[in-house]
Amino acid sequence: MTNAQSNPRRSQKENKIIDSAEEVFASVGFAKAKMEDVAGKAGVSKGTVYFYFDTKENLYMAVTYRALQVLNDYLYRTINDNREKPGIESVLSIVETYINFCEKHRLYSEVMLDYMSLNRSTRDGRDKSKLTTALIESLYYRRVQDIQNLPINLIIDEIKRGRKDGSIKNSKRPELLYLIAWACTIGFVKLNVAGGQRQTLLNVEINHWKEYQMEILRRILLDEN
Amino acid sequence: MTNAQSNPRRSQKENKIIDSAEEVFASVGFAKAKMEDVAGKAGVSKGTVYFYFDTKENLYMAVTYRALQVLNDYLYRTINDNREKPGIESVLSIVETYINFCEKHRLYSEVMLDYMSLNRSTRDGRDKSKLTTALIESLYYRRVQDIQNLPINLIIDEIKRGRKDGSIKNSKRPELLYLIAWACTIGFVKLNVAGGQRQTLLNVEINHWKEYQMEILRRILLDEN
Amino acid sequence: MTNAQSNPRRSQKENKIIDSAEEVFASVGFAKAKMEDVAGKAGVSKGTVYFYFDTKENLYMAVTYRALQVLNDYLYRTINDNREKPGIESVLSIVETYINFCEKHRLYSEVMLDYMSLNRSTRDGRDKSKLTTALIESLYYRRVQDIQNLPINLIIDEIKRGRKDGSIKNSKRPELLYLIAWACTIGFVKLNVAGGQRQTLLNVEINHWKEYQMEILRRILLDEN
Amino acid sequence: MTNAQSNPRRSQKENKIIDSAEEVFASVGFAKAKMEDVAGKAGVSKGTVYFYFDTKENLYMAVTYRALQVLNDYLYRTINDNREKPGIESVLSIVETYINFCEKHRLYSEVMLDYMSLNRSTRDGRDKSKLTTALIESLYYRRVQDIQNLPINLIIDEIKRGRKDGSIKNSKRPELLYLIAWACTIGFVKLNVAGGQRQTLLNVEINHWKEYQMEILRRILLDEN
DNA sequence: CATGAATGAGGCTTCATTCAT
DNA sequence: GATGAATGAAGCCTCATTCAT
Numbered sequence: 001m002t003n004a005q006s007n008p009r010r011s012q013k014e015n016k017i018i019d020s021a022e023e024v025f026a027s028v029g030f031a032k033a034k035m036e037d038v039a040g041k042a043g044v045s046k047g048t049v050y051f052y053f054d055t056k057e058n059l060y061m062a063v064t065y066r067a068l069q070v071l072n073d074y075l076y077r078t079i080n081d082n083r084e085k086p087g088i089e090s091v092l093s094i095v096e097t098y099i100n101f102c103e104k105h106r107l108y109s110e111v112m113l114d115y116m117s118l119n120r121s122t123r124d125g126r127d128k129s130k131l132t133t134a135l136i137e138s139l140y141y142r143r144v145q146d147i148q149n150l151p152i153n154l155i156i157d158e159i160k161r162g163r164k165d166g167s168i169k170n171s172k173r174p175e176l177l178y179l180i181a182w183a184c185t186i187g188f189v190k191l192n193v194a195g196g197q198r199q200t201l202l203n204v205e206i207n208h209w210k211e212y213q214m215e216i217l218r219r220i221l222l223d224e225n
Numbered sequence: 226m227t228n229a230q231s232n233p234r235r236s237q238k239e240n241k242i243i244d245s246a247e248e249v250f251a252s253v254g255f256a257k258a259k260m261e262d263v264a265g266k267a268g269v270s271k272g273t274v275y276f277y278f279d280t281k282e283n284l285y286m287a288v289t290y291r292a293l294q295v296l297n298d299y300l301y302r303t304i305n306d307n308r309e310k311p312g313i314e315s316v317l318s319i320v321e322t323y324i325n326f327c328e329k330h331r332l333y334s335e336v337m338l339d340y341m342s343l344n345r346s347t348r349d350g351r352d353k354s355k356l357t358t359a360l361i362e363s364l365y366y367r368r369v370q371d372i373q374n375l376p377i378n379l380i381i382d383e384i385k386r387g388r389k390d391g392s393i394k395n396s397k398r399p400e401l402l403y404l405i406a407w408a409c410t411i412g413f414v415k416l417n418v419a420g421g422q423r424q425t426l427l428n429v430e431i432n433h434w435k436e437y438q439m440e441i442l443r444r445i446l447l448d449e450n
Numbered sequence: 451m452t453n454a455q456s457n458p459r460r461s462q463k464e465n466k467i468i469d470s471a472e473e474v475f476a477s478v479g480f481a482k483a484k485m486e487d488v489a490g491k492a493g494v495s496k497g498t499v500y501f502y503f504d505t506k507e508n509l510y511m512a513v514t515y516r517a518l519q520v521l522n523d524y525l526y527r528t529i530n531d532n533r534e535k536p537g538i539e540s541v542l543s544i545v546e547t548y549i550n551f552c553e554k555h556r557l558y559s560e561v562m563l564d565y566m567s568l569n570r571s572t573r574d575g576r577d578k579s580k581l582t583t584a585l586i587e588s589l590y591y592r593r594v595q596d597i598q599n600l601p602i603n604l605i606i607d608e609i610k611r612g613r614k615d616g617s618i619k620n621s622k623r624p625e626l627l628y629l630i631a632w633a634c635t636i637g638f639v640k641l642n643v644a645g646g647q648r649q650t651l652l653n654v655e656i657n658h659w660k661e662y663q664m665e666i667l668r669r670i671l672l673d674e675n
Numbered sequence: 676m677t678n679a680q681s682n683p684r685r686s687q688k689e690n691k692i693i694d695s696a697e698e699v700f701a702s703v704g705f706a707k708a709k710m711e712d713v714a715g716k717a718g719v720s721k722g723t724v725y726f727y728f729d730t731k732e733n734l735y736m737a738v739t740y741r742a743l744q745v746l747n748d749y750l751y752r753t754i755n756d757n758r759e760k761p762g763i764e765s766v767l768s769i770v771e772t773y774i775n776f777c778e779k780h781r782l783y784s785e786v787m788l789d790y791m792s793l794n795r796s797t798r799d800g801r802d803k804s805k806l807t808t809a810l811i812e813s814l815y816y817r818r819v820q821d822i823q824n825l826p827i828n829l830i831i832d833e834i835k836r837g838r839k840d841g842s843i844k845n846s847k848r849p850e851l852l853y854l855i856a857w858a859c860t861i862g863f864v865k866l867n868v869a870g871g872q873r874q875t876l877l878n879v880e881i882n883h884w885k886e887y888q889m890e891i892l893r894r895i896l897l898d899e900n
Numbered sequence: 901c902a903t904g905a906a907t908g909a910g911g912c913t914t915c916a917t918t919c920a921t
Numbered sequence: 922g923a924t925g926a927a928t929g930a931a932g933c934c935t936c937a938t939t940c941a942t
Contacts, residue, residue, distance in 0.1 A: 010901095031256035035937060045903045047940085056937065113415065120423070152427070172437065175427040179416065179434055180441065187412030190338065191404065198345070202377070202400040209404055212397065216405070216445060235926080260912065270928045275913065277926095460905080481706035485933065495907045500934065502905095563865065570873070602877070622887065625877040629866065629884055630891070637862030640788065641854065648795070652827070652850040659854055662847065666855065670891060685922095710916060720924045722919085731916065907939075918928075 014052050017042045018066055021059050026107040030060055030114075054138070061140030064115050067108035068147050074101050075154050087162020088221050094155055095185055095217060099210065102189040109189055115144060152178065162221065170223040181217055188213055239277050242267045243291055246284050251332040255285055255339075279364070282357050286365030289340050292333035293372050299326050300379050312387020313446050319380055320410055320442060324435065327414040334414055340369060377403070387446065395448045406442055413438055464502050467492045468516055471509050476557040480510055480564075504589070507582050511590030514565050517558035518597050524551050525604050537612020538671050544605055545635055545667060549660065552639040559639055565594060602628070612671065620673045631667055638663055689727050692717045693741055696734050701782040705735055705789075729813065736815030739790050742783035743822050749776050750829050762837020763896050769830055770860055770892060774885065777864040784864055790819060827853065837896065845898040856892055863888055 020042035024033045035056055039046045053059040078097040082090035102109035118135065135141060156178050162168030170177060192206060199206055245267035249258045260281055264271045278284040303322040307315035327334035347361060360366060381403050387393030395402060417431060424431055470492035474483045485506055489496045503509040528547040532540035552559035572586060585591060606628050612618030620627060642656060649656055695717035699708045710731055714721045728734040753772040757765035777784035793810065810816060831853050837843030845852060867881060874881055 034935090039904095046938085047903050048901080050938070051901070054938095116416075173429065175429050176434060176437060179426060179429055180438060183412030183416055183438070184409050185412065186415055187408030187410065190411055190415065191341075191408055201404060204398065204400050204404055209401060212401065213405060213408070216441075220441060238926090259910090271913085272915085272928050273926075276928095279913095281912070463905085484931085496934085497907050497936085498905075501907095504934090506933070566866075623879065625879050626884060626887060629876065629879055630888060633862030633866055633888070634859050635862065636865055637858030637860065640861055640865065641791075641858055651854065654848065654850050654854055659851060662851060663855060663858070666891075666895060709914090721917085722924050723922080725917070726922070729917095903940105903942085905939105905941090908936100911935085912933090914930105914932085916928105916930100918926105919924105920926090921924085 013042075013044065013048070017044065017049055017052055017059075018062050021063055022066075022107055025060065025063060025111075030056075035059075053140075055134045057135035058138035058140050060111070061115075061135065061138050061144055063107070064111045065140050065144045065147075067105065067111050068144060068151070070105065070108060071098075071101055071112070072147070072150055072154075074098075075151055079154060079158060086167030087158055087160075087165050088167035088218070090158045091155070091162055091168070091181070091221065092214060092218060094158060095181055096214065098185055099189060102185075103192075113186070115148070119145075119148070168221045170221050177221065180220065184213060184217065238267075238269065238273070242269065242274055242277055242284075243287050246288055247291075247332055250285065250288060250336075255281075260284075280359050282360040283363035283365050285336070286340075286360065286363050286369055288332070289336045290365050290369045290372075292330065292336045293369060293376070295330065295333060296323075296326055296337070297372070297375055297379070299323075300376055304379060304383060311392030312383055312385075312390050313392035313443070315383045316380070316387055316393070316406070316446065317439060317443060319383060320406055321439065323410055324414060328417075338411070340373070344370075344373070393446045395446050402446065405445065409438060409442065463492075463494065463498070467494065467499055467502055468509075468512050471513055472516075472557055475510065475513060475561075480506075485509075505584050507585040508588035508590050510561070511565075511585065511588050511594055513557070514561045515590050515594045515597075517555065517561050518594060518601070520555065520558060521548075521551055521562070522597070522600055522604070524548075525601055529604060529608060536617030537608055537610075537615050538617035538668070540608045541605070541612055541618070541631070541671065542664060542668060544608060545631055546664065548635055549639060553642075563636070565598070569595075569598070618671045620671050627671065630670065634663060634667065685727075688717075688719065688723070692719065692724055692727055692734070693737050696738055697741075697782055700735065700738060700786075705731075710734075728815075730809045732810040733813035733815050735786070736790075736810065736813050736819055738782070739786045740815050740819045740822075742780065742786045743819060743826070745780065745783060746773075746776055746787070747822070747825055747829075749773075750826055754829060754833060761842030762833055762835075762840050763842035763893070765833045766830070766837055766843070766856070766896065767889060767893060769833060770856055771889065773860055774864060778867075788861070790823070794820075794823070843896045845896050852896065855895065859888060859892065 017038065020040075021033075021038045023041055024037050033056070035049055036046055038059070039049045042049070049059070053062060074097050075094060078093050079090060082093050156174045159168060159174040159177055163171075163174065168177075188210070191201065201209075242263065245265075246258075246263045248266055249263050258281070260274055261271055263284070264274045267274070274284070278287055299322050300319060303318050304315060307318050343360065381399045384393060384399040384402055388396075388399065393402075413435070416426065426434075467488065470490075471483075471488045473491055474488050483506070485499055486496055488509070489499045492499070499509070503512055524547050525544060528543050529540060532543050568585065606624045609618060609624040609627055613621075613624065618627075638660070641651065651659075692713065695715075696708075696713045698716055699713050708731070710724055711721055713734070714724045717724070724734070728737060749772050750769060753768050754765060757768050831849045834843060834849040834852055838846075838849065843852075863885070866876065876884075
């Protein structure tokens with residue numbers, strides 16, 4: 001409440017710092033990222049960074065928060081664009097959108113996966129050591145928690161719509177369909193995006209692969225084969 | 226002489242240290258792992274760890290090397306067990322084996338994914354900063370490079386066998402099929418294993434999910450389009 | 451901005467650290483000097499030392515830089531004091547000044563000799579191993595390079611002046627005379643200063659020795675051959 | 676007594692190690708020299724090095740001891756060669772010999788100077804910290820002490836002979852003459868040898884410089900001008 | 901609010917030395 | 922006598938974080 005929205009100048013600087021943080025995290029990873037570099041790239045002092053973000057972890061969560069926001073924007077737009085079309089088209093568009101999102105914002109996809117691991121192991125009460133306590137207590141961690149389910153719900157709702165309008169024949173639970181689609185997509189992204197921007201892997205055209213993957217998803221939703 | 230195989234006693238201690246390293250890396254991650262803890266858990270002194278593994282990075286690559294070896298063992302065994310069966314069964318078994326491998330050796334799956342990113346970005350000549358130079362120069366990095374393609378080749382060969390014996394109808398290139406299967410599997414594992422060991426995600430039974438995923442894969446392989 | 455001159459407070463602390471470094475280097479030598487001790491003696495933390503001087507080597511070069519500066523001060527003053535006198539007197543005063551300088555600042559003389567070796571072997575491209583790369587890359591190494599020739603030039607100019615005003619009869623090249631004088635002086639200093647502050651060596655009064663050495667130098671300069 | 680002379684095989688290995696130590700010390704200096712490298716270059720194990728030389732310091736003193744021995748050999752030979760000639764010629768030859776010795780065995784000249792500093796500061800009871808206690812207690816340190824004065828005495832004796840046979844006119848104490856000559860020589864060597872093997876310094880031909888230095892020494896001994 | 905100097909715990913790594921085989 | 926694996930003290934350096942100005 002005291003944050004992002006209240007003061008425009010403040011919000012502006014905050015965003016600049018997050019921009020910078022994204023650059024740094026993306027190029028060297030969290031562990032090797034230096035707060036000094038973040039400050040430098042943002043054109044502010046280290047103290048300023050700490051004024052807005054109490055810890056490095058919190059800054060990381062701020063990036064995660066933004067990732068989720070950006071993803072949501074992507075999703076809302078896609079869903080809106082497909083409002084008139086049958087649900088299956090919307091869902092497939094969402095998948096493509098997600099892939100595009102990951103390709104364009106490589107860091108965001110990593111960050112979100114990190115968050116998931118983090119979140120999961122927190123709930124399990126397992127090895128807290130892995131995740132700094134600071135992280136869990138950070139302001140942005142809570143903010144992220146508040147919106148973490150938005151994308152999932154959006155997508156599942158679209159699947160449900162497809163079921164209703166009959167474009168999706170597959171009768172499995174929407175959640176299961178969601179997981180299947182998500183897993184394929186994450187795997188695809190992980191193999192491609194995470195590492196590089198090569199046009200081929202094992203001499204397979206990335207685009208060819210992507211198209212086939214989409215085709216498979218469509219069939220799954222249509223429950224054909 | 227510097228190798229793990231030459232001297233049994235030496236090899237034994239080397240392995241003990243890698244065991245220990247796995248524990249530590251698994252519980253706190255590479256960045257937060259302390260060489261001292263590795264030494265402690267292995268029951269040796271810090272110096273000894275450095276006697277066998279020159280750097281922390283090299284130790285990490287040693288774990289990666291072992292991960293690949295273990296995976297290979299799994300694969301060989303699976304392939305052998307399915308020698309008499311049609312190729313499609315072998316391939317599907319391999320996928321299951323891979324999932325089991327990841328579930329059982331969570332660290333190994335992470336480590337291998339890390340290696341892939343590393344390897345990819347190295348080739349692309351991108352952000353070397355992200356990956357320590359020490360890593361690329363490490364002895365084990367080269368060792369890993371030598372065997373990195375073994376699993377891929379094994380699997381692709383099985384797909385080819387399935388094509389030959391007619392059990393796999395899908396006429397796409399084996400490499401493409403491999404990538405599709407691999408992506409699904411990695412995504413599945415990433416969503417499940419990476420985070421925790423819960424029995425459900427979004428109230429979906431993991432086993433149910435897995436079975437459906439396997440079914441889809443089978444259909445893909447059987448696809449005659 | 452990183453310079454010693456910009457911020458007075460900053461410059462002050464920087465100097466305090468160099469003071470401290472001199473003490474430590476002087477008493478235990480570079481190799482055994484601990485950065486922590488330097489910090490302690492300067493009344494600051496280890497981190498602060500590294501804030502001002504990135505490496506131990508750079509700190510050493512900072513001392514060298516100061517040594518050259520101090521020597522220059524000595525020389526300027528001596529030359530100025532002898533402005534009205536014939537060149538030969540100036541040159542001989544310079545030699546005495548140099549000896550005094552070395553006696554008073556034993557460390558400085560060692561440090562300067564070290565620098566010479568370093569510099570020489572760098573140019574020759576020989577055994578880089580001996581001299582840390584860090585040393586050559588240090589900020590202060592470059593600074594030192596910028597002023598290393600000042601003393602030499604000052605002295606040679608005075609020799610030339612002596613030649614012009616006829617007080618120095620010796621017709622050899624000023625550079626040669628400089629080297630001769632320098633060698634004698636360095637040797638004298640090395641035998642005396644480097645080791646201790648005893649009043650005799652081989653039962654020879656140091657002062658007696660020094661006077662004779664000066665007398666010889668005078669004769670050389672007066673030499674008309 | 677238990678050493679070098681008793682067992683030929685032993686003595687041989689000992690010498691090989693010292694050979695190796697010389698190489699290593701010469702190329703990287705004492706501080707950076709690693710016992711492992713010494714062992715490696717000598718073709719023996721680290722344990723063996725320690726069998727013969729209890730500490731790194733002792734090994735260094737062994738090199739020093741050898742340096743003195745070699746210098747003595749040079750001196751004896753020179754003196755013998757000049758037995759029939761007037762003392763002044765012998766003394767000047769000795770100086771040349773010493774210069775040659777230093778040029779040929781750069782390490783030896785450094786080592787001997789180091790020893791002097793060490794020895795001096797030990798006697799003065801000053802900063803013991805600088806020199807490891809281990810050094811002073813080392814076997815070879817004592818050995819060196821036993822023969823440290825040999826060269827000095829040899830030279831002074833030759834100066835005395837020159838005085839007696841009338842070839843040296845200078846009536847100063849032989850010790851003083853020795854110191855004067857030694858200082859010049861050490862300075863010359865320090866400026867030349869210590870750093871590199873360039874043919875010129877300040878565009879002065881080294882040979883030219885050396886000849887002039889010798890000429891000056893001759894004049895000093897002749898007390899001419 | 902912003903700055904950037906200062907801190908100091910913490911980690912990796914080195915290497916002289918020891919000692920069981 | 923050799924070997925070389927093992928030790929562990931010691932030191933350099935990093936960097937998140939704090940705080941006086």
